[in-house]
Amino acid sequence: GQSLEQPSEVTAVEGAIVQINCTYQTSGFYGLSWYQQHDGGAPTFLSYNALDGLEETGRFSSFLSRSDSYGYLLLQELQMKDSASYFCAVGGSGSARQLTFGSGTQLTVLP
Amino acid sequence: NAGVTQTPKFQVLKTGQSMTLQCAQDMNHEYMSWYRQDPGMGLRLIHYSVGAGITDQGEVPNGYNVSRSTTEDFPLRLLSAAPSQTSVYFCASSRGKTSGNTIYFGEGSWLTVV
Numbered sequence: 001g002q003s004l005e006q007p008s009e010v011t012a013v014e015g016a017i018v019q020i021n022c023t024y025q026t027s028g029f030y031g032l033s034w035y036q037q038h039d040g041g042a043p044t045f046l047s048y049n050a051l052d053g054l055e056e057t058g059r060f061s062s063f064l065s066r067s068d069s070y071g072y073l074l075l076q077e078l079q080m081k082d083s084a085s086y087f088c089a090v091g092g093s094g095s096a097r098q099l100t101f102g103s104g105t106q107l108t109v110l111p
Numbered sequence: 112n113a114g115v116t117q118t119p120k121f122q123v124l125k126t127g128q129s130m131t132l133q134c135a136q137d138m139n140h141e142y143m144s145w146y147r148q149d150p151g152m153g154l155r156l157i158h159y160s161v162g163a164g165i166t167d168q169g170e171v172p173n174g175y176n177v178s179r180s181t182t183e184d185f186p187l188r189l190l191s192a193a194p195s196q197t198s199v200y201f202c203a204s205s206r207g208k209t210s211g212n213t214i215y216f217g218e219g220s221w222l223t224v225v
Contacts, residue, residue, distance in 0.1 A: 008151075031211050042201060042216040043154065050211060087153050097208035098144075098169060101153030 002026040004102035006088055011108045012078055020073045020105045022088035030091030032064050032071045033099065038084045046073070046086075075107070083109045113137050117202050117217035124192040124224045132187040132220050134202030140215075142205045143185040144169070145177065147198040148219075154201060160185055192224045 004024045012018040022032065031050040035043040049055055049064035049071060061074040075082055085104040091097040118133045136143065141162045146154035146169075156169030160179040174196060176188040185204075189196060202217040 042218050045213040048211060091211065097211065098156055098159060103153045
């Protein structure tokens with residue numbers, strides 16, 4: 001089976017940098033993904049790491065260490081609109097590389 | 112471009128009733144999935160399909176049926192609704208395998224079973 005752990009809540013102020021960690025246990029690993037979900041909305045894809053290292057997409061970066069079964073999402077220059085839930089997800093060994101999602105981290109950005 | 116369209120948006124069912132959640136995508140994606148999301152939890156995979164005529168079970172398939180007669184449509188059927196199926200349901204599609212490819216989600220269907 002697969003399981004993921006991430007903090008349930010994180011709070012930061014506008015303009016700051018915040019890091020959301022994710023640790024995982026999986027029998028087969030096919031990459032770590034991050035999704036953002038605003039209240040009442042659909043999840044939207046943010047980033048994907050298949051290999052160790054840092055992937056940068058604008059203000060967002062994602063990091064993966066396969067040897068540590070660990071990754072994080074880094075959000076820079078926080079804006080109020082970044083207040084949302086953030087989910088990490090790992091791909092499994094099934095035919096569709098099905099994703100198993102973490103329980104999500106609720107990020108609150110304060111003015 | 113509509114993306115992934117789900118209907119209905121909201122539904123209230125009585126215990127024991129059956130219903131179908133509709134899902135359609137216009138991106139010619141082979142991979143489609145249904146997830147449920149309960150309060151404070153991540154998404155859990157119910158059923159998925161890797162192409163027309165091919166479906167398989169996910170993590171929480173009991174009480175649900177799916178079929179994939181066309182590339183575009185992937186309906187989810189609740190056979191006999193139970194209060195435990197009260198949840199938000201998301202349909203999703205991707206061009207390829209769900210890990211490594213962007214998954215596009217529908218706007219969600221809020222289902223309450225009383």
